Amino acid sequence: MTVAETLLVYAGIPLAIVLVLALLTLRPGADRRPRYKPGQPWNYAPVWYEPHPAATGGHGPAPAHGPAAVPGSGTAALGSSMYPEQPGERALESGHGVGPAVGTGSGGAHGGATAARLPHPAGPLGGARGTW
């Protein structure tokens, strides 16, 4: 074994391994996004997430969700995103709306402008509010 070979085996190979590992760990993350810090502006478009359609239908197959289940099979579309809920379903439902809210409890205190636009009055609303 010559000096060059010794150097190559005992210094070159460990160095190469170390370099490869360092590159793997220290390279900038491809999907690194800025972390939210309180006080920063929020420059994203609003998003609205809902549970998967069969979620509230109990544990059996949901009968009411036509497009949300695989047609011709009794399987519920639990967690499936292949057949998302169609917006037309809700448009149909809102056609025969209920009258204006009768109970004006805690939620009715916000004036008629809001209440007039409600497609589905849900009675006296509850909830909570917080800031940070």
Place this chain on the structure above:
Amino acid sequence: MTRAPELNTPRTGTDVGDTLHPRTAEAKLDEVFSFRELARLDEALTMSSRETGLRFTLYVGELRAPTRAHAEELHARSGHHPTDAVLLAVSPGQRVVEVVTGAGAARRLPDRACALAVLSMTSAFGSGDLVGGIVNGLRQLSDQAGHPAGLRPH
């Protein structure tokens, strides 16, 4: 920053079906949250809705000036039966979180329980943990709402 929230219906967190259900407005699905965070949110929403029989939806974005009124307006549009719906509206830009419960949901989720969940959420948001706060708040709300007898599996 002042893009008007013209969302008419909520959507599922992992709804990626662009080929079947084209959404032109949404450029990038993981613009706000990463896919891993989206999966956590989706699981939390789905599991808490399935366990309680209530319908939990989550809105993240700007709320108009009377934030409570805007949140209640969103709540009214959140599904077929807003009576049993619970809306979590988080506006990180304004540092406001609103929980709106319908009349039926409010019977199982009293305002005090919502306030407690909001408190735990705001403490997480204050340290910059949006997704963790939302998931914990959802867990707290669904624990409080309990499991109705009609939904018991066997």
